[in-house]
Amino acid sequence: MSTDTVDVARRRFLVNSTTVVGAVGVGFVCVPFLASWMPSERAKNAGAPIEADISKLEEGRMMTVEWQSKPVWIVRRSEKTLADLETLTESLRDPNSEVVDQQPEYAQNAARSRKAEILVLVGICTHLGCSPTYRPELAPVDLGSDWLGGFFCPCHSSKFDMAGRVYQNVPAPTNLVVPPHYYVTDTTILVGQDGEAA
Numbered sequence: 752m753s754t755d756t757v758d759v760a761r762r763r764f765l766v767n768s769t770t771v772v773g774a775v776g777v778g779f780v781c782v783p784f785l786a787s788w789m790p791s792e793r794a795k796n797a798g799a800p801i802e803a804d805i806s807k808l809e810e811g812r813m814m815t816v817e818w819q820s821k822p823v824w825i826v827r828r829s830e831k832t833l834a835d836l837e838t839l840t841e842s843l844r845d846p847n848s849e850v851v852d853q854q855p856e857y858a859q860n861a862a863r864s865r866k867a868e869i870l871v872l873v874g875i876c877t878h879l880g881c882s883p884t885y886r887p888e889l890a891p892v893d894l895g896s897d898w899l900g901g902f903f904c905p906c907h908s909s910k911f912d913m914a915g916r917v918y919q920n921v922p923a924p925t926n927l928v929v930p931p932h933y934y935v936t937d938t939t940i941l942v943g944q945d946g947e948a949a
């Protein structure tokens with residue numbers, strides 16, 4: 752075999768080897784890339800809307816569901832609670848829900864809700880993200896004689912009323928967030944979607 756023939760054969764071998772290694776290399780590179788690019792089932796589920804059955808939710812009581820890894824509170828308010836909301840305007844920072852990011856348009860009303868008696872809120876304080884506690888009782892010793900029920904954040908003492916509206920002179924800057932939601936039936940809420948009627 753001449754030197755030229757050997758060189759040509761060797762070059763072909765090297766080219767073929769490189770092509771194979773290249774293809775394998777692309778395969779190895781692609782798998783982790785695709786795996787990291789495609790959302791996992793768990794991640795997809797974490798962001799998915801969540802259904803809440805409120806048929807057993809009694810007046811004055813609160814239930815919690817998890818949506819996007821956040822607690823979402825659902826409270827059934829009484830007629831008295833709704834009437835009390837109207838008396839608080841002077842004590843609140845944003846009584847008319849004018850900070851638009853804090854609720855969908857359909858909850859920019861006196862009760863901050865789609866149905867007056869049902870309140871739906873993300874249970875995370877708008878100051879530094881603690882989870883406030885539900886304090887529906889009237890005039891408890893620690894919250895004062897003018898307390899008409901609401902939510903109290905134990906981290907830095909922010910207070911919110913029974914519509915999630917923030918009081919003045921507390922660290923939390925804005926009202927609690929009303930998440931997107933709608934009624935699939937009279938007793939079922941889908942949290943995480945606005946629905947067609949929005």
Ligand code: FES
Nearest residue numbers: 876878879904907
């Ligand atoms: S985190 Fe709620 S008051 Fe600071």
